[in-house]
Each structure stands twice: as structure tokens, then as C-alpha cells.
Amino acid sequence: MTAATPFGPREFQLVLLRRMADHQPGLVEDARHELSATLAEMREANRRWQAMVRAPRGRGSLRRYRSVLGEPESSLRRTVGDLECDALLWPVPLWPDLRFEVMAGPGGAVWNEWLVRAPGAAAPALHTVEELRPWSCTVDEVARAFAPARPMEGSAPTRWALAITAPVTGEPYVAEFTWGLLQRLLTR
Incomplete structure (x- = not known):
């Protein structure tokens, strides 16, 4: 991957994996192979993502996600306490039953960003x-x-x-x- 290579959903998944590798290196290794990516590509994707996040004149967080992931699959209006926000959901091919959710407040300020269960997907039974x-x-x-x-x-x-x-x-x-x-x- 070079700077001229577009930064898209595949590269974004490599960014997610990079942080997960600290705790689950084996699962990350399998997922990286599923994406046909090298360790160098994963490091480069993370470097480019960090550069985008820290750029002094870079896109705002919500615009950055839209530029990397495209238009969200769905957008839901949510109320958190007294505040209303938008929950934007994107598919993540490595985890088909999950979606990457960005919760944005008024003016597009990103409040939270993480993986959630996809609407309609069965959650695991967790009793123990x-x-x-x-x-x-x-x-x-x-x-x-x-x-x-x-x-x-x-x-x-x-x-x-x-x-x-x-x-x-x-x-x-x-x-x-x-x-x-x-x-x-x-x-x-």
C-alpha cells in the first residue's frame, strides 16, 4: 500500500485489527490473511489513519469516516439522556454480523465509534x-x-x-x- 493507494474499507479494517493485535494476535493474523494483507500493509494503514486523525487541517471525524467507508448503510436517530444524536452504520466484511457505528451529535461531532451487532442479526446467548x-x-x-x-x-x-x-x-x-x-x- 502506498500513499497513492486509496484508503477504503479494507484499509480501515486493517486499522481495527492493528489495535486488536495487542490482545488477540492469532485472531488478527487469521483476519489479516482473510484480507490478503501483509504486516507491512497493516502498519501502513494504521500510519495513514493516524496521520488523517492528527492532521491539523484534516477532515472532521464524521467526514473522515464517510470518505473512507462511503455512505453509511443506515442512519438511525437516537436519544442519549437529554441529547439526540445520529447513529450511522457501515458493514464490516470481516465481521458480517456486526456494523461499525459512529454516533454523531449536532454539527457532526463524533461522540462514539465502535462495532455493534447489525440490526436483525442474532446476538449470542450469554449466560455464563x-x-x-x-x-x-x-x-x-x-x-x-x-x-x-x-x-x-x-x-x-x-x-x-x-x-x-x-x-x-x-x-x-x-x-x-x-x-x-x-x-x-x-x-x-
Whole structure:
């Protein structure tokens, strides 16, 4: 991939994978091969994405996503507390049952960006912590299945964590997510 190569959905998926590689290198390696991408291409995609994000006169976040991913597959109006926002959803071929969601407030300010379950796609049945496997579920699905889950600060940008409790044993865990997708489960 060179700077002259268009930055599109394939390259964006490589950016998602780059951050996930910290916790799930084997899954990332398989996904990278599925995209027919080299390690160098993944690093270059991430470098170019970071340059776009940090460019002093670059596109705003929402415009950047539209330029890279095209027009969203769907757009939904949502209310979060007293605020209204738009949830824009794009397909992600590596994860056909998921969508990349960007929540944008008034004026196009991006409030959140992560992977969510696609509308109409079946969510996994989550009743025990043993069912929490890497890349199997999203932040929202784990929060609902293990309510009351407590949000925690993630260890880096694009990372989230939830403090959860095993239903039967009461054992405390931390579920860690990258781009909204479960990466690992740790005991607290």
C-alpha cells in the first residue's frame, strides 16, 4: 500500500485489527490473511489513519469516516439522556454480523465509534462467563447479559472495559473490548 493507494474499507479494517493485535494476535493474523494483507500493509494503514486523525487541517471525524467507508448503510436517530444524536452504520466484511457505528451529535461531532451487532442479526446467548469468547460479542451485549455491569476506563484509545460479576459464583471479572468487540476476560 502506498500513499497513492486509496484508503477504503479494507484499509480501515486493517486499522481495527492493528489495535486488536495487542490482545488477540492469532485472531488478527487469521483476519489479516482473510484480507490478503501483509504486516507491512497493516502498519501502513494504521500510519495513514493516524496521520488523517492528527492532521491539523484534516477532515472532521464524521467526514473522515464517510470518505473512507462511503455512505453509511443506515442512519438511525437516537436519544442519549437529554441529547439526540445520529447513529450511522457501515458493514464490516470481516465481521458480517456486526456494523461499525459512529454516533454523531449536532454539527457532526463524533461522540462514539465502535462495532455493534447489525440490526436483525442474532446476538449470542450469554449466560455464563465461559460464553464470553474473544470476538464473540460487543460492549452492549455483555453489559445487558451481566447487568449491572460497571463501565471502566479502557487502557488506550478505542478500548473499553466493563466490570462484571459471574451470575452463579459471584466472581468478579473485567471484560476488555477494542473498538467495541470483546478481546479478553480478566479476573479482578
